[in-house]
Amino acid sequence: MALNVPGLIAVVVFYALTLATGLWAAWKAKKKEQRNRQTEIAIVGGRNLNMFVGLFTTTATWVGGAYINGTAEIVYLPSRGLAWVHAPLGFAVTFILGGLFFVKPMRSKKYVTMMDPLQEKFGQTMGSILFIPPLLGDIFWFASILASLGATVRVILDVQGYMSIVISACTVILYTLLGGLYSVAYTDVIQLFFMMITLWICVPFALLNSASENIAYTAVRELYQGPWIGEIQPSYIAKWLDDLAYLSLGGIAWQIYFQRVLAASSSKQAIITSYASGFLTAVMGVPSILIGAVAASTDWNQTSYGLPTPNERGESNMILPLILQYLCPTYVSVAGLGAIAAAVMSSADSSLLSSSSMFAYNIYKKLLRKKASDREILCVMRLSMVLLGSAGMGLAFLSSSIYDLWFLSGELVYALLFPQLCCALFISGTNTYGSAAGFFVGFVLRLLGGEPSLKIPPVLRYPGCTLVDGIYVQLFPFKTFTMLVSLSTIVLVSYLSQVLFMKKMLPIQWDVCNVFRKETPQHQQHELAEQERLRQD
Template sequence: MALNIPGLVATIVFYAITLATGIWAAWKTKKEEKNANRSELAMVGGRKMNIFVGLFTAAATWIGGGYINGTAEIVYVPTRGLAWVLAPVGYVLAFIIGGLFFVKPMRSKSYVTMMDPFQETYGNTMGTLLFLPALIGDVFWFAAILSALGATMSVILDIREYLAIIISACTVILYILPGGLYSVAYTDVIQLVFMMVSLWTCVPFALLNPATESIYYTAVNEFYQVPWIGKLETEYLGRWLDELLYVDLGSIPWQIYFQRVLAASSSRQARLAFYFAGFGCVFMAIPCVLIGAVAASTDWNQTSYGLPTPNERGESSMILPIVLQYLCPTYVSVAGLGAIAAAVMSSADSALLSASSMLAHNIYRKILRKKATEKEVVCIMRVFMVVFGAAAAGLAFLSNSVYDLWFLSGELAYALLFPQLCCVLFIPNTNTYGSAAGFLFGFLLRLLAGEPSLKIPPVIHYPGCSLVDGVYIQLFPFKTFTMLLTLGTIVAVSYLVAFLFNRNILPHGWDVCSVIKESEASVPIPEIDEQAGLQINTVYINPTEIHT
């Protein structure tokens, strides 16, 4: 296969347009720096993002390379099918739940990052511990989508994967460095429009290819290999529900999610942007589903790809670029490549900004250097962007291992961060002791359930755990079960510790986290005029002061 010159030129043009848009957004940011907080301008766009840009950047962030590639792959794989495509429904629910419950409490206190309420309630030490799953998840996500882009370009353009990874990472870093969230948001608009047009352009050509059977016929005809519509067996219902809740609730405890909430010009606009973005995710899943159905309905022996099939070669994860390359004309496959590149970059820039924002604001400014100036914080954030971008590009060369680590970090965010976020926003008087206990218990419980992709055998065999091809499969909804146990642990330990200290069952000297002073309510003690014998004022004294 020779180098695809038209595809390479088209990719360079797309990258140039994206870079120019990012630089224009940076120039727009410079004009507003005089009347705004510089770090907030870079991290949350000065809280002035309109609904149009907000819905585009929210949708584009979730419609990443993993989303469009993964949706097509699941439809194509014989053991899964459309019945297991959960991301579109899960994302709609995530946006609706976020709009209904999480927007108002996060905006009411003008937080800058998702980690602010954790540090405010549980202190800097516990906040730093909770920051780790979010940071690791962002870095691995960036690395995973860079790896996907590199593999895609190697299929369509016939260039080295490492070149695609390096060029893409450098482009993202260059346009996000000067403009921050503005650069991310405005390039997301360009990327989502390009992605939408490109993918929908490819669908008719793939459907009408002579090597492809009617997808309606292959969906309902059980005699044609395996119907791509999929099937949900009764014994797999628990796992299906677990994955749906994981995609739904597990998409919430991320900085990229709340960055859009905090950047909107009002709570109402944040909600509306989220609702529209959710349905945008469904709309963009349709061409991916159709491409996966086409792949499952194709006689690959009639194409230049030949036999064995992509599934038999272990290339199911690359089914979208394979369909574009072998079932579409060259100029159409080039457009499809642009869609994939746009999807990857729209998620990569958000992950990079998310990780660097939290480190600069929550770790550097709040812990390491509390007197840091706004200019210093922005400079540190940019340094972290370069460091994380380089680290993610290096990790991308690990390919499948990065995907495995990213999925595991995503599960940790669901099991550990989501219950912590619910407690800190909605359950009063939870404290640092409960937060630490929930974190450690949830982390241990998740690891004991095992992880086949990392070859970690399960220690806890939940109901329905079975050995399939030498690998243990958990059919019980253990991810959600772990999340709920973590939530219960945080609440139970918080209230138990507060009770023990308040009743003097535990000495107050053992309260190393100083939660008693925070949780005890002040008791009104009337101040009496000794001569007149009348109450003239009411002062509030902490109960611990009465004993002294």
């Protein structure tokens, strides 16, 4: 296949447009920085994003390269099908639950990052430990979506994938570094809008291609593979519900979500934006579902791709760009590539801003340099963007397991961070001891559950654990079980520690986290210390 010169020119124009928008937003942010606190402008956009920009950038929280590519792949896979597509429903539920329960307490207290209530409740050190899972998740997410873009460019333009990885990473780092949330939000608008238009343009061409059968016919009948509608076997219902709960609840405890809603001009606007984003997220999954259905209904021998099929070649993860390349005209496939590039960049800049914001504001300012100025925090934030972006770009070249690593880190966020956030916002009386115990128990339980995609066998085999193609698969909803055990541990250990210290069953000197010392009058602390010394003598 020869180099697709028109396609290459179109992609360059799109990147130039995105960069120009990001730089314009950076200039706008710079003007506001002269009148307001620089840190809050960079992280939450001065809390004055309008409804339109807020809707698009909040939707872009989860509608990205992995979303549109992954949805098409699951519909296409003979062993999965539409029945196993969780993302549109799961992320829609994420936004609705977030709007119902989490947005108001976070926005009304004017938190800057998701880590603020955790550090406020459990202390600076414990809050810093809780930063590790989302940090790893953001880096692996950044790497995996860059890798998917590289593979897509290789299919459609016949250009080496590493070039698109490097160019995309540098573009995202540049405009995010200069403009912070303003650049991310305004580029999200054009990226998401472009994605919506171009994917819907591609769908009719794919549906009407002569190599593809009517998808209504193949939805329930076997033709080139099993029906693309899929089925959920009774023994897999618990696993299906577990995966849905993981996406619905686990999608809340991410800074990339709260970064958007905390930037709204009011709590009411933030709630409405979250609800509307849930609806738009579900709608954005429809083109990918249709493209996946077309792929399952295509006789690949009638295309220049030929046989064996993408599934037999192990290229199922590339099914969306393959459909664009082999079932659509050249100019349409180029437009589709632009949609994928837009989706990737809208996700990449979010993860980059998320992790750098939490590091600069919650780790550097609150733990390492409490007297740091706004300018110093902003410099640290920009430096961390470069370092984290470079790390993600390097990992993108090892793409074989990066997406699996992100999925595992995402499960750790669900099992460890989501219950911590719930306790910090809604359950009074929880403390640092409970937080540490819940983190440890959840971490150990999740690792003992194994990870088939990374060839990590389960040490703890839950009921229904079965051997599939030589790999143990947990059919028990162990991810949600781990999250609930972690939540219960936080609450139980918190109240147990309160009883032990406040009833003087443990000496106050053992309160190494200073949770209860501050609740005991100073003279009483001295008296208790003296009593303990005499008892030991």
